[in-house]
Amino acid sequence: MTATTEPRNQIVVETCGLKKTYxxxxxxxxxxxxxxxxxxGEFVAIIGQSGSGKSTLLNILGALxxxxxxxxxxxxxxxxxxxxxxxxxxRNRVIGFVFQFHYLLDELSCLENVLTPLIIHKGEVTKDExxxxxxxxxxxxxxxxxxxxxxxxxxxQNQRCxxxxxxxxxxxxxxxxxxxxxxxxxSGDEVFKIMREMNRENGVAFIMVTHDDRLAQEADxxxxxxxxxxxxxxxxEHRMKxxxxxxxx
Amino acid sequence: MKxxxxxxxxxxxxxxxxxRHLITGGGQTLLTIGAVAAGVIVIIFLTALIFGIxxxxxxxxxxxxxxxTVRVRETEPVPLxxxxxxxxxxxxxxxxxxxxxxxxxxxxxxxxxxxRTIPNVRVVLPAIQGQGxxxxxxxPIGVTITxxxxxxxxxxxxxxxxxxxxxxxxxxxxxxxIDYELAKDLAVSVGDRIRVNSSAGNSESMTVxxxxxxxxxxxxxxxxxxxxxxxxxxGNSVNVVLVKVNDLFGSDKVADQIxxxxxxxxxxxxxxxxSFVSSLxxxxxxxxxxxxxxxxxxxxxxxxxxxxxxxxxxxQIGILKSIGATRSQILRVFTLEGIGIAVAGSVxxxxxxxxxxxxxxxxxxxxxxxxxxxxxLFPVAILPVYIFGAMISAIFATLVASWFPAQQAxxxxxxxxxx
Numbered sequence: 001m002t003a004t005t006e007p008r009n010q011i012v013v014e015t016c017g018l019k020k021t022y023x024x025x026x027x028x029x030x031x032x033x034x035x036x037x038x039x040x041g042e043f044v045a046i047i048g049q050s051g052s053g054k055s056t057l058l059n060i061l062g063a064l065x066x067x068x069x070x071x072x073x074x075x076x077x078x079x080x081x082x083x084x085x086x087x088x089x090x091r092n093r094v095i096g097f098v099f100q101f102h103y104l105l106d107e108l109s110c111l112e113n114v115l116t117p118l119i120i121h122k123g124e125v126t127k128d129e130x131x132x133x134x135x136x137x138x139x140x141x142x143x144x145x146x147x148x149x150x151x152x153x154x155x156x157q158n159q160r161c162x163x164x165x166x167x168x169x170x171x172x173x174x175x176x177x178x179x180x181x182x183x184x185x186x187s188g189d190e191v192f193k194i195m196r197e198m199n200r201e202n203g204v205a206f207i208m209v210t211h212d213d214r215l216a217q218e219a220d221x222x223x224x225x226x227x228x229x230x231x232x233x234x235x236x237e238h239r240m241k242x243x244x245x246x247x248x249x
Numbered sequence: 250m251k252x253x254x255x256x257x258x259x260x261x262x263x264x265x266x267x268x269r270h271l272i273t274g275g276g277q278t279l280l281t282i283g284a285v286a287a288g289v290i291v292i293i294f295l296t297a298l299i300f301g302i303x304x305x306x307x308x309x310x311x312x313x314x315x316x317x318t319v320r321v322r323e324t325e326p327v328p329l330x331x332x333x334x335x336x337x338x339x340x341x342x343x344x345x346x347x348x349x350x351x352x353x354x355x356x357x358x359x360x361x362x363x364x365r366t367i368p369n370v371r372v373v374l375p376a377i378q379g380q381g382x383x384x385x386x387x388x389p390i391g392v393t394i395t396x397x398x399x400x401x402x403x404x405x406x407x408x409x410x411x412x413x414x415x416x417x418x419x420x421x422x423x424x425x426x427i428d429y430e431l432a433k434d435l436a437v438s439v440g441d442r443i444r445v446n447s448s449a450g451n452s453e454s455m456t457v458x459x460x461x462x463x464x465x466x467x468x469x470x471x472x473x474x475x476x477x478x479x480x481x482x483x484g485n486s487v488n489v490v491l492v493k494v495n496d497l498f499g500s501d502k503v504a505d506q507i508x509x510x511x512x513x514x515x516x517x518x519x520x521x522x523x524s525f526v527s528s529l530x531x532x533x534x535x536x537x538x539x540x541x542x543x544x545x546x547x548x549x550x551x552x553x554x555x556x557x558x559x560x561x562x563x564x565q566i567g568i569l570k571s572i573g574a575t576r577s578q579i580l581r582v583f584t585l586e587g588i589g590i591a592v593a594g595s596v597x598x599x600x601x602x603x604x605x606x607x608x609x610x611x612x613x614x615x616x617x618x619x620x621x622x623x624x625x626l627f628p629v630a631i632l633p634v635y636i637f638g639a640m641i642s643a644i645f646a647t648l649v650a651s652w653f654p655a656q657q658a659x660x661x662x663x664x665x666x667x668x
Contacts, residue, residue, distance in 0.1 A: 059664050064571055085575050092573020103568040107269035117572045119265070123258030165572070 012172045012205050013038040013061055017070035020056055030056045032228040033070065040172060041203040043196060045210055045219035047233070052225045054209045055177055061207060062095050062175045063087045075172050092121050096166030096204075098176040098195075102158035104150040110161045111137065111146040117169045136164045140194050156187030160194060167198055174198075176208040180215065192218065213242050260585075263578055267585035271593075274558070278590070281554045285594020285643050286601060288547030292540040292639035293602030297629040298609075299536040303529055305628035307497060310525060311518055313406045313463055315374070315491035316500040318521075319360065319507055321352035322514040351379055351449065353486035360490050360511050367506050372404040372493040377477035379488070381447040383427065383470060385435045392431060392470045394447060396477020397491075405491045408461050408471055415439035415459030422476050424458035430467035432460045445470065447480040540639070544646045551590065552650035559583065559654045567663035580659040587651025594647065595640040602639070606631050 018034040021027055030053045038044055048054050059065040060072055063079050072079045075094045079087060091097075096117075104113045114133050118125050125133075137146060140160040150158050159179060166174045176195065180188030192215050199206045208219065216222050222233040256264045271278045326344050354360060357375045364373045376397035382389035395402070399420050403409050408417045408426055417426045425445060427435075437443055437457050446452040453476070461469075478484065492507070492515075494500050500517035507515035519526045559566070566579055612626040 062571065064664050085577075088570070088573050088575040091571060097568075097571045099568075103564060105266075105269075105565055105568070107266070107273045116262075116569075119262040120569070120573050120578065123261040169573075 010040045011037050011073075012040050012075050013207070014073040015061075015067075015070060016073075018057075018060065018067045018072060019069035020053070020060060020065070021068045030228055031060075031067075034230050036223065036230060038173075038205055038207060040205050041199070043199045043206045043208070043218075043220045045208050045216035045222045046225060047210060047213065047216050047222060048225035053228050054225050057225065057230075058175050058177050058207065058209050061173075062097060063090050089121075092117055093169055094172050096169070096171040096174040098159070098162050098166050098174060098179045100178040100181040102150065102155075102162040104158055104161060104165070106150055109147045109149055110142060110153065110157075113150070113161060114165045114168050117165065121169065133164065133168055136167060137161070140164060154187070155183055156190055159183060159187070159191050163191065163194055163198065167202065167204065170202070171204060173205045173207065176206060178209055178211065180210070180212060188212070188215075213238070213245070217242055260581065262574075263581040263585055266582050267589060270558070270562075270582070270586050271589050277554060277558065281551055281590045282594040282597060284547045284550040284554070285591060285647050286598035288543050288646070289595050289598025289639045289643045290602040290605065291543040292642070293599065293636055294605055295539055295543075296536055296635040296639070297602075297606040297631060298627060299532050300632060300635065301628045301630035303532055304630050305624075306525075307529065310522065311497055313411075314518055315405050316494045316497065316518050317492035317504045317507065317515050319354070319364070319490040319492065319511070319513050319515045320488060321354060322512075351481055351483065351488050353483060353488060354490060354513065355486050357487045357490060360513065363510050364490065364492055364507055367503055367510075369494045369496055369499045369503055370492055371495050372401060372491075374398070374401045374405045374491040374493075375474070375487040376402070376405075376489050376491055377474065377481055377483060377487050379448055379477070379481050381445055381470075381480070383425075383431060383435060383443050383445050383468075385437055385441070385443045389446065390431060390434050390468060392427070392445070392468045394445065394470050394472060394477060394480065396472045396474045396480070398474055399471070402471065405493050408459070411461040411463050412459050413462050415457070417459050417461070417471065420458055420471070420473050421456075422473055423453070423455050424472070425455040425476075426459040426461060426471040427457060428467060428469045429460055429462035431469070432457065445472075445480065447482075449481045451480050451482060453480060540642070544642055547643070548646040548650040551587075551647050552653060555583070555587065555590075555651050555654035556657065558586075559658045562658070563661055566658050566661045567665075570661070570663040576659045579661075580655050583655035583658045584648070584651060587647055587655065588644075590651070591644040591647035595643040598643065599636050599640050603631060603636060 014037050015034050018031055019029070020031040021029040034057060046054050046057065056065070060067055061074070063074060063082075066080060074090060077090065079090070082090065105116065108116065111134065114137060115125050115130065118129055134146065137143060140163070142157060142160055142164070145153055145157055145161070150161070153161070159182075163179070174195075179195065180191050183191060195206055195208070196218065198204060208215075210216055217235065217239055222235060222238055223230050224233045354375075361373045361375055364370055374397055376395060378393065378395050381392050381394045383392045384390065397405075399408070399418050403417070412426075413429060415426065420426065425443070427443075432438065435443060439457055439460060441457050442454055443457060444452060444454050455472070472480070474487070478486070492503065494503050498519070501519055504515040504517040504520070507513075569579060606629050609627045610625055610629045610631070613623040614626050616623065
C-alpha cells in the first residue's frame with residue numbers, strides 16, 4: 001500500500017516494504033509492509049487505534065528501532081547500514097523527538113535541557129547557537145522560564161520546552177508521539193499551534209502520531225495505520241467524518 | 250560552572266550531567282559517599298591500630314636487642330657411632346652438651362670490616378657478653394655483663410635513652426651502668442660502689458655511674474670494652490659482634506650473608522623470636538583480610554545504590570539516547586558519577602579516619618616506667634602509605650562497583666524504557 005503525494009520538496013523519509021515483527025515467546029508481526037514518503041516541510045499526522053503499530057513505525061522512523069524487513073531511508077541514508085554510533089549521530093542531527101511526556105532532565109534548567117542535543121554533539125555551544133535557541137524559547141513564551149527547572153514549570157511549558165529541544169539542532173524531521181496527549185485541551189492546542197508554526201517557519205517535516213482527529217485534520221496529510229498496514233486518508237472525507245461525529249456529540 | 254571549562258569539550262556533557270546527578274541526588278549521593286567513606290575509615294583505623302601495635306611491639310623488642318648477633322658456633326656433640334664404623338663395639342648412648350664457654354672472635358677487626366660491606370647494615374659493634382655477679386656486701390645477684398664502646402652500644406641497645414640517673418657516655422674503666430631493678434635489689438644509687446665478679450673468676454670494684462630502666466628484664470650491667478676484656482680475661486678479643494640493620498625484616502638475609510662471608514654463626518632477631526614474627530604476620534594478614542572484607546561490603550552497598558539510581562533514571566537514559574547520546578557517552582556519565590563518589594568518599598573517609606586515629610592516639614596509660622613519660626593507650630601509627638592505600642583501594646572498589654550499573658545504563662534500549 002502506498003500513500004504519497006506529489007513531492008513538494010526533497011524527500012526526507014522514505015520506507016519501502018517496511019516490516020516489523022517482534023520475536024518474543026510468540027512471533028508478533030506488527031507492521032506488514034509500509035511504503036511511505038514524506039517531504040521536507042510536510043506536516044503529517046498518523047492516526048490509528050491503540051496497538052495498530054503507530055508507535056512502532058515512529059520508533060523505526062526515528063532510528064530508535066530497526067525494521068525486520070524492508071528499507072528506511074532517513075534524509076537519503078538507509079538506517080540498516082548504520083552502526084549504533086552512526087544511528088545516534090543521525091538521531092542527534094537529523095531527527096528531533098517530542099514524546100507524550102516531556103521527558104526533560106530534572107537536573108537541568110529549561111535552557112540547559114534545550115541545549116542538550118547541541119552539547120551531546122559538540123560538548124559546547126557557541127554564542128550564536130545559544131542566542132538562536134533563546135530566541136526560539138522566547139518565541140514560544142518561555143523567555144521568563146530559561147533558568148527554571150522542569151519541576152517548577154507547568155505541563156504545557158515543559159512540552160513547549162521539549163519541542164524547542166527537538167528543534168535545537170535544526171533537524172530535518174521532528175517525530176512527535178502524541179505530544180498533546182498528556183495536556184489539557186487549551187495547552188494541547190497551544191502546543192500544536194507552536195509545532196505547526198515551527199513547521200512552517202523552519203521548513204522542518206513533522207510526523208505526529210495522534211488520537212485527536214481534530215488536530216489530525218490540521219495536518220497537511222493524514223496517514224492511517226490499521227492492523228499493520230498504512231493508507232492515506234482523504235482530508236475532505238476525514239473532515240466530514242469529524243463534523244458528523246461532532247453533530248452526534 | 251567555570252570548572253567545567255577545564256574539561257575537554259568531548260567530555261563536558263558527561264561531566265556536567267554526572268555532576269548534576271550527584272548534586273541533585275542529595276541524600277542518595279551522601280549515602281553512597283558515606284558508604285565509601287565508611288570503608289576507608291575502617292581501613293585507616295584498622296591498619297593504624299594493628300600496624301601501630303606491630304610497630305610498638307617490634308620496637309619494644311628490637312630497639313634494645315641487636316638485630317643480628319655473630320658469635321662462635323656452638324659445636325653440637327655427635328655420637329662416636331655416627332663418626333666411625335665401629336661395628337658392634339660399645340658406644341655410649343648418652344649425649345651430653347658441652348657447658349657454655351666464652352669463645353673468642355680473635356679476628357674481630359676483620360669480621361667487623363667484612364660485615365660493614367653488607368647492604369642494609371647500620372651499625373657493627375664488637376662486644377663482650379657474659380654472666381657474672383654484682384654484690385654490695387653480701388648477697389651476690391646474677392648479672393649479664395655487656396662490655397662495649399658506649400657510643401656504639403647506644404646505637405645497638407640504647408642505654409642513654411633509658412637512663413633515669415647518671416650517665417653512660419664517657420664511662421670510665423672502673424664505672425658501671427646497671428638497671429633499675431638491680432640497683433633496687435642492691436640498694437645502691439649513682440656514685441655508690443659495687444663489686445662485679447665475672448664467670449671467668451675475675452672481680453673488680455666499680456662505681457655505679459648510671460641507672461637505666463627499660464621496663465623489661467633485670468640484672469643488666471654495662472661496662473667499657475676494655476673493662477669487660479679484663480673481667481673475662483679475654484685480652485684483646487671479643488666474643489660477639491652485634492649488628493643493627495636498617496630494615497628490620499631484612500635481618501635474616503643479612504645473617505645469611507654474614508655466615509657466607511665469615512666462619513661464625515650469625516643469628517637474626519627474627520630467628521631468635523619465631524613465634525613473635527609469626528604473630529606479627531598473623532596480625533598483618535588479619536588487617537588486610539578485614540580491610541578487604543570491609544571494601545567488598547561497601548562495594549556491594551555502592552553497587553546497589555547505583556543500580557537503583559540507574560533504574561530510576563532509565564527514562565532519562567532513554568531520552569538521552571533518543572536525542573543522540575551514544576552508548577559510550579552514557580557509560581561515561583555513570584562511570585564519572587562513580588568516580589565522583591569514589592573520590593569524594595575516599596577524601597572524606599581519609600580526613601575523618603585520620604582525625605579519629607589522631608584522637609585515639611591522645612589518651613595515655615595511667616602507669617608509666619620509672620623516669621619515663623606514660624605510653625599511649627592505643628599505640629596507633631598514622632601511616633600515609635596506608636591512608637593513600639585505603640583511598641586508592643576504595644576508589645578502585647567503587648569503580649568496579651559502578652561498572653556494572655554503568656554498563657546496564659549504556660545497554661538500555663530507549664524503546665523499551667520509554668514505552
